[in-house]
Amino acid sequence: MTDVLRVALAGLGTVGAGVIKLLDANRELIERRAGRPIEVVAVSARDRSRDRGVDLSRFAWEDDPADLAAREDVDCVAELIGGADGSALALARDTLAAGKSFVTANKAMIAHHGLELAEAAEKAKVALKYEAAVAGGIPVIKGLREGAAANEITSVYGILNGTCNYILTEMEAKGSDFADVLAEAQRLGYAEADPTFDIDGIDAAHKLAILASLSFGTALDFDTVATSGIRRVIAEDILEARALGFKVRLVGTAEAAGGKLFQRVHACLVPRDHPLAHVAGSLNAIVAQGNFVGRLFFEGAGAGEGPTASAVVADLIDIARGEYGPAFAMPHARLTQAEAIEAGDRRGRAYLRFTVHDRPGVLAEITAAMRDANVSIESMIQRGGAEPSEDSDDVVSLIIVTHEGPERCVIDALERLKGAQSLAGEPMLMHILDL
Numbered sequence: 001m002t003d004v005l006r007v008a009l010a011g012l013g014t015v016g017a018g019v020i021k022l023l024d025a026n027r028e029l030i031e032r033r034a035g036r037p038i039e040v041v042a043v044s045a046r047d048r049s050r051d052r053g054v055d056l057s058r059f060a061w062e063d064d065p066a067d068l069a070a071r072e073d074v075d076c077v078a079e080l081i082g083g084a085d086g087s088a089l090a091l092a093r094d095t096l097a098a099g100k101s102f103v104t105a106n107k108a109m110i111a112h113h114g115l116e117l118a119e120a121a122e123k124a125k126v127a128l129k130y131e132a133a134v135a136g137g138i139p140v141i142k143g144l145r146e147g148a149a150a151n152e153i154t155s156v157y158g159i160l161n162g163t164c165n166y167i168l169t170e171m172e173a174k175g176s177d178f179a180d181v182l183a184e185a186q187r188l189g190y191a192e193a194d195p196t197f198d199i200d201g202i203d204a205a206h207k208l209a210i211l212a213s214l215s216f217g218t219a220l221d222f223d224t225v226a227t228s229g230i231r232r233v234i235a236e237d238i239l240e241a242r243a244l245g246f247k248v249r250l251v252g253t254a255e256a257a258g259g260k261l262f263q264r265v266h267a268c269l270v271p272r273d274h275p276l277a278h279v280a281g282s283l284n285a286i287v288a289q290g291n292f293v294g295r296l297f298f299e300g301a302g303a304g305e306g307p308t309a310s311a312v313v314a315d316l317i318d319i320a321r322g323e324y325g326p327a328f329a330m331p332h333a334r335l336t337q338a339e340a341i342e343a344g345d346r347r348g349r350a351y352l353r354f355t356v357h358d359r360p361g362v363l364a365e366i367t368a369a370m371r372d373a374n375v376s377i378e379s380m381i382q383r384g385g386a387e388p389s390e391d392s393d394d395v396v397s398l399i400i401v402t403h404e405g406p407e408r409c410v411i412d413a414l415e416r417l418k419g420a421q422s423l424a425g426e427p428m429l430m431h432i433l434d435l
């Protein structure tokens, strides 16, 4: 072990610049905690001249991040570029093959290639660490992999995307428009380079797949995460949800039972008294249910410069201390393959918003589809609209909340309504959180 942990940073954006600032600000404290200094020796990014609020002149510069792995003065590489493949993945492979430890904030890469990288790290007897990749500053990877390691975990779920949570809570608090709030989340550095990853639920799905593997000891399985985002949530849904006693949140849910695995990311209605309903702004929160520890609740900043840098540097401190354990719940060869549970096999309650023509017979058509699909209606609200008439062009919203039942019945009802005369738009379905 060298006297100093010599680090190379690839990527100097929100997170990379944050890591340099944190290492500068907390230098002495980090050295005492890590047992040796942690020094950045080399960096790489696309634009050398950009002002990032940090002095880069003290570091060696590489135009190509791939060259960082081979440098003799580097013990460990932190990849803060992003992207599942491309330069980030090449750098991960090269670093581990060179027998050096690797830290990343890149959930897309870990969700897609985590097992391959874990195997490479085990082979090289070095560390692969990715605390920042899930829920930014919240130490949930460590919490689950180490703190809860003695438990059988049966469910793990939570708010995993700061951008979506920021958008939903701003829409809720200020009645702001989706597009304006997204622009602000981008300005604050929460959003991914491609913000569709945030708003379409893909970023949360990456994180959920990682949490599921860590929690259940199953092999990473991003492809079977049923994923949808918040693009179709409108202000009216938020208002109706509030009137019904709920908040709208993008929730990732993973459950394991009998060797089977269920993973879903979706906008859902969270009961007002559930801890997740109080998670606001760019905060994230994760709930895990262990058979001995009971319910664990992790909450904190899931995105942004400082919190994400905090997680990256925590990983560097672990490496400086020589703490190298397996990247996932156990050595990669011991992870099990789980069969995916279809969403329709679950039971639950649902919120449905239909945009309907304000004409006689509309209710009958919709409720008949519900009856034929065996969906039991708990409540129904229709707002606005003048006197209904055969030739009305008015459209109104019809909100239905179902009783608990098989989810496949609700899907069946919506299938039956495809192309129905009554509908003036695509129905909106949100499940109601029941965990």
Ligand SMILES: NC(=O)C1=CN([C@@H]2O[C@H](COP(=O)(O)OP(=O)(O)OC[C@H]3O[C@@H](n4cnc5c(N)ncnc54)[C@H](O)[C@@H]3O)[C@@H](O)[C@H]2O)C=CC1
Pocket: 010, 011, 012, 013, 014, 015, 016, 044, 045, 046, 047, 063, 064, 065, 079, 080, 081, 082, 083, 087, 105, 106, 107, 132, 133, 136, 189, 190, 191, 192, 193, 302, 303, 304, 305, 308
């Ligand atoms: N911003 C946040 O709040 C969080 C980000 N992350 C993850 O951290 C990583 C970095 O995110 P940000 O700092 O927000 O991104 P960013 O877009 O602000 O910065 C990316 C950096 O990588 C550099 N880069 C891009 N392609 C490159 C290439 N081919 N070669 C060399 N440098 C290259 C860019 O020049 C830039 O310096 C991503 O994986 C992201 O998902 C994780 C948690 C939170």
Ligand SMILES: N[C@@H](CC=O)C(=O)O
Pocket: 133, 135, 136, 160, 161, 162, 163, 164, 190, 191, 192, 198, 203, 302, 303, 304
């Ligand atoms: N874009 C992500 C950043 C952290 O992972 C988010 O908004 O949560």
Ligand code: NA
Pocket: 131, 132, 133, 134, 135, 136, 137, 138, 139, 140, 141, 311
């Ligand atoms: Na984290």
